[in-house]
Amino acid sequence: MKLNSPAQLKTTLLAHCRQPGKIAILTHKNPDGDGLAAALALQDILLKSGFANDIVLEEPAANELDFLQVKDKVIVFQSDMEYKILILVDCHEPERTGKCAVLAEKASVLIAIDHHEPQELNNHWYYYIKPDQVSAGAIIFTTFRSEIASMPPVRRRYVADCLYTTILNDTDGFMNSNTDAEVFRICAQLTEMGVIPHLLMEAFLLNNSPAKLRFIGEALSSIETYHDDTILFLHTTLDQLAANGLSQEDTSKITRWVKGSTGVKAFIYAREISPDNYRLSLRSAAINCNAICAKFGGGGHISASGCSIQLPFADMKKTIIDEVKKQLNG
Numbered sequence: 001m002k003l004n005s006p007a008q009l010k011t012t013l014l015a016h017c018r019q020p021g022k023i024a025i026l027t028h029k030n031p032d033g034d035g036l037a038a039a040l041a042l043q044d045i046l047l048k049s050g051f052a053n054d055i056v057l058e059e060p061a062a063n064e065l066d067f068l069q070v071k072d073k074v075i076v077f078q079s080d081m082e083y084k085i086l087i088l089v090d091c092h093e094p095e096r097t098g099k100c101a102v103l104a105e106k107a108s109v110l111i112a113i114d115h116h117e118p119q120e121l122n123n124h125w126y127y128y129i130k131p132d133q134v135s136a137g138a139i140i141f142t143t144f145r146s147e148i149a150s151m152p153p154v155r156r157r158y159v160a161d162c163l164y165t166t167i168l169n170d171t172d173g174f175m176n177s178n179t180d181a182e183v184f185r186i187c188a189q190l191t192e193m194g195v196i197p198h199l200l201m202e203a204f205l206l207n208n209s210p211a212k213l214r215f216i217g218e219a220l221s222s223i224e225t226y227h228d229d230t231i232l233f234l235h236t237t238l239d240q241l242a243a244n245g246l247s248q249e250d251t252s253k254i255t256r257w258v259k260g261s262t263g264v265k266a267f268i269y270a271r272e273i274s275p276d277n278y279r280l281s282l283r284s285a286a287i288n289c290n291a292i293c294a295k296f297g298g299g300g301h302i303s304a305s306g307c308s309i310q311l312p313f314a315d316m317k318k319t320i321i322d323e324v325k326k327q328l329n330g
């Protein structure tokens with residue numbers, strides 16, 4: 001069943017929370033700064049209304065949100081867990097939650113709060129899906145604005161920090177095309193609730209260790225261009241990660257460092273994930289990245305997609321660059 005307004009979402013959510021039964025908040029696997037920070041905010045909003053709840057992740061939380069004390073606030077999935085009410089944030093298909101998907105088989109109510117284009121929906125569950133919203137956190141904000149405003153200052157500041165982080169994540173620090181006047185209106189209200197923007201910018205987007213900066217430098221040093229400098233290709237290796245004491249998690253935002261490069265129409269970042277096996281990130285406003293990545297079993301959005309290619313480096317590079325050239329010419 002589709003929920004159509006913030007008021008309807010709030011009424012439905014709170015009515016079900018009032019029923020006896022345990023409540024869990026879930027987000028997609030490999031949670032990002034939207035899904036997980038939105039879950040942290042929703043957790044406090046429900047607690048304030050008197051509803052105990054757990055945030056359940058399939059794996060322990062990464063370090064990225066340590067400044068929001070994430071590790072004290074989430075629990076890791078176990079197969080004997082059972083919840084009556086599931087709330088999904090930043091995704092609307094239980095399959096996307098990884099191992100936590102089995103919780104949906106045991107739950108009696110599922111409410112999904114998301115801003116991704118709806119896929120197949122299940123008649124038994126509730127959906128509030130707003131693709132025009134900048135982040136799942138922005139939906140939580142517009143839905144529970146009055147509850148947040150009436151929190152004691154310390155807790156209100158924490159929830160505002162979480163929600164502002166969801167926007168930093170999904171706009172990539174206000175650099176993405178989804179940054180509009182409404183984003184700044186929400187951020188202005190969150191700032192009035194206690195957010196100190198430069199501190200969150202530093203804690204979330206600028207918190208690179210020297211080793212990470214060195215790795216980013218190595219990635220940038222690998223830049224090659226093709227097709228009259230309209231295709232930019234960069235790559236990193238497992239050895240580089242190991243030498244800098246980093247993990248795959250540290251490769252996640254590399255493409256932001258090449259964004260906007262003059263004259264470039266398509267960006268390709270290839271990271272080695274095992275010998276002769278590469279994970280590619282494709283970014284372009286000029287071609288359909290999703291269509292290209294789908295040819296290799298991947299996908300995503302039109303302007304940003306990913307796929308894996310299992311070939312020796314030189315072959316992988318030729319394969320993807322040829323495909324991108326073809327699209328740019330077409």
Ligand SMILES: [Mn+2]
Nearest residue numbers: 034090135136
């Ligand atoms: Mn999101």
